[in-house]
Amino acid sequence: MNESKAAGHTAGEQGSAGRPEFRLHRPTAAEVAVFRAKNERIELGYAEIGQSASGYPAGYNVDHNSVRLGWGEEVWTQACAALKTWKMFPAGWTAIEPADEPVRVGQTLTMLARGYGVWWMSGCRIVYLVEEAGPVRRFGFAYGTLASHVEQGEERFMVEMLEDGTVWYDLRAFSRPRFWPVKLMKPLARRLQKRFVRESLAAMVAATKM
Numbered sequence: 001m002n003e004s005k006a007a008g009h010t011a012g013e014q015g016s017a018g019r020p021e022f023r024l025h026r027p028t029a030a031e032v033a034v035f036r037a038k039n040e041r042i043e044l045g046y047a048e049i050g051q052s053a054s055g056y057p058a059g060y061n062v063d064h065n066s067v068r069l070g071w072g073e074e075v076w077t078q079a080c081a082a083l084k085t086w087k088m089f090p091a092g093w094t095a096i097e098p099a100d101e102p103v104r105v106g107q108t109l110t111m112l113a114r115g116y117g118v119w120w121m122s123g124c125r126i127v128y129l130v131e132e133a134g135p136v137r138r139f140g141f142a143y144g145t146l147a148s149h150v151e152q153g154e155e156r157f158m159v160e161m162l163e164d165g166t167v168w169y170d171l172r173a174f175s176r177p178r179f180w181p182v183k184l185m186k187p188l189a190r191r192l193q194k195r196f197v198r199e200s201l202a203a204m205v206a207a208t209k210m
Helices: 029-039 073-084 180-184 186-207
Strands: 021-023 061-071 094-097 108-115 118-132 137-145 151-161 166-177
Touching: 021 029, 029 108, 029 118, 061 073, 061 186, 073 137, 073 151, 073 166, 073 186, 108 186, 118 151, 166 186, 180 186
Parallel strands: none
Antiparallel strands: 021 118, 061 166, 094 108, 108 118, 118 137, 137 151, 151 166
8 A cells, every 4th residue: 555644743742732613503614714724733633643554453443334336437537536525525514624625645624523413623634645556446545633633543535446347435444532522422423423434435426426
């Protein structure tokens, strides 16, 4: 796997600890911009950077799911384009900002999510890219949570074209609650994570439907 990991420090090594931010309304573009600016210098919130590529560290919840998108070059091209524009995030209650910038290692992002009547913003950062030309073709990337995220861990989004021409979307993550209210409501948080997986798989199928 061709990977490029982000430079930087892990939690506790630099800067402010950071905090997620909550709203009763969907955060405005200005609020998202301010939150992202705060996060540019905030550290990653976990030590196991890059481990979603090859395994899972102990002590985390693990989610690994995939779905067949179709077959052939056109589906492959659409799948890669969908990842690059964050189409795998279910619309209406999740989003990544900015979604219109090229994905690059070290890029700081804001994840927006809504659950149980509340919106929140969490910080994350691209920690590696995946680009493999064959015989199995792969494209994707992973982000790690910053100390301003409600969770702690890493998530990889990847598409593959196998040697038989079938194209798959693969979603792989390890996580555990970081912010204390999420720790108290872990079963509800896990329910939202399971929902995200289901709807992310469906979103990629829809984005590549011929």
